[in-house]
Amino acid sequence: MPLSGREQSHAIPIRRSLLQGWLAASATGISGISVGMFAPILRAQPIKRDITPSCGTDDEPTRSSTEGPFYSKQPPEKSDFRADADGDPVTLIGFVLTRDCQPVSGAIVDLWHANRDGEYDNRGFLLRGYQKTDAKGRYFFETIRPAEYGSRTPHYHVKLRNGDDRVLTTQLYFPGEARNERDFLFNPALLMDVQKASDGDIARFDFILS
Numbered sequence: 531m532p533l534s535g536r537e538q539s540h541a542i543p544i545r546r547s548l549l550q551g552w553l554a555a556s557a558t559g560i561s562g563i564s565v566g567m568f569a570p571i572l573r574a575q576p577i578k579r580d581i582t583p584s585c586g587t588d589d590e591p592t593r594s595s596t597e598g599p600f601y602s603k604q605p606p607e608k609s610d611f612r613a614d615a616d617g618d619p620v621t622l623i624g625f626v627l628t629r630d631c632q633p634v635s636g637a638i639v640d641l642w643h644a645n646r647d648g649e650y651d652n653r654g655f656l657l658r659g660y661q662k663t664d665a666k667g668r669y670f671f672e673t674i675r676p677a678e679y680g681s682r683t684p685h686y687h688v689k690l691r692n693g694d695d696r697v698l699t700t701q702l703y704f705p706g707e708a709r710n711e712r713d714f715l716f717n718p719a720l721l722m723d724v725q726k727a728s729d730g731d732i733a734r735f736d737f738i739l740s
């Protein structure tokens with residue numbers, strides 16, 4: 531449902547939205563912030579007030595990228611990958627939105643990636659799983675940071691399904707990685723916003739479906 535003019539006039543830009551207070555606190559060096567503290571903030575955030583009138587006028591659909599050779603069909607429904615492998619903790623969060631910035635609820639977000647040694651589990655479903663966005667279009671994975679491998683810079687693989695035949699297959703990247711520019715698949719439009727917390731990184735990416 532489109533936002534009313536009143537809602538829009540009070541809007542906060544969604545692309546700069548959810549973690550703004552948290553990010554600002556981090557940037558100014560306030561200590562004691564952790565991923566664990568972040569979870570209830572995410573759950574409590576009233577998304578509609580975050581939507582901005584400009585959202586949808588300058589946001590292009592998320593770029594697709596190749597699936598690669600390591601996708602496994604029928605992964606389990608899972609959002610916590612931390613028990614799958616040791617590694618530097620990353621909480622991957624964000625929204626799935628339409629081009630006019632409406633949240634997409636019930637979208638399947640399917641994540642798979644390498645471990646800290648740059649290896650995929652091709653026999654089972656370690657570091658593989660999907661979840662559905664909630665009523666406000668949000669997704670949330672607790673996982674680890676993947677390592678580079680071969681010619682590839684560190685990345686997450688994602689497939690999104692929106693309840694119909696449309697599928698977005700893409701990859702997400704970490705800013706500041708030395709190998710990004712040398713990776714032939716790297717696309718700066720697919721960089722996550724990564725911030726450090728006391729118990730790991732928080733990586734944010736909002737998907738815009740076409």
Ligand SMILES: [Fe+2]
Nearest residue numbers: 598682685687
């Ligand atoms: Fe990969």
